Structures are given as C-alpha cells and as structure tokens.
Amino acid sequence: MSMRLPTSRGRKVQVDTSLAIVNIVLLLIFYFLLAGQDSKVRTQLELATTTTLSPDTLPSPVLEVLGPEDWRLNGQPIRPEALPGALAASPGPVHLLLDRNAPAGLLVGLMRRPELAGHELRLVTIKGLGG
Secondary structure, three states, rough: OOOOOOOOOOOOOOOHHHHHHHHHHHHHHHHHHHHHOOOOOOOOOOOOOOOOOOOOOOOOOOOOEEEOOOOOOEEEEEEEEHHHHHHHOOOOOOOEEEEOOOHHHHHHHHHHHHHHOOEEEEEEOOOOOOO
C-alpha cells in the first residue's frame, strides 16, 4: 500500500510578507528612537581649579607658550631653535602650558614644530585673565 499526498494542482502557494514588513518597521522605529536621543555624557566630574601656581609644584620641564615665537621653558625665555638642546637634559614628557582661551591654531602650529618632534607632550591649560 502506498501513501500518496494529494497534489496541489491549481493552488498557488503565496508567501506572506506582512510579518517581515512589520519586523523591518519596528527595527526602524527602534533605530530612530535611539539615534534621536540626547547622547551627551553626564558625569559628576569637577575639574580642579587654582588661582596661583607655585613654581615648586609644577612638573618639569614646562614649556609655557604665550605666542607663536614667545616661549618660556621652566620660567626662562627660550628661542624655539634652542629648545632641542635644552630638552635633551630632561628625558620625561614636556608639559605644554597654554591659556585655555588661546587660539586653536597656536596649538596646532606648536604640534607641527620640528623642535618638539620625538618628545611626549602633555597639555596643561590655564584660565585666562578674562575667563
């Protein structure tokens, strides 16, 4: 005895795509809900502020940059050309001391200077007199 299943002559099988469309619409809704949220990070971080800096507590060497060619190394005026020789005695990182209101071009130009090539740089900012 053989078992035969009835043939489906004349009946076409239709695929129901409504479930796939609903899933796609729900994914898009979730995406836009998440993408539209405010992504700012809120922390309880408070930065340290001081009104006076004692020269004894500053890290060494400190390169204070007042302008493109107005530099001071550990409080002493220095020409940019003399900087590599002065930094040879200090193997540690160079701390760049800048006014926080200084133009960004000053920092970018400073980072491109060949005198500072090969040195680890750490940025330290100070509040300007107006801010």
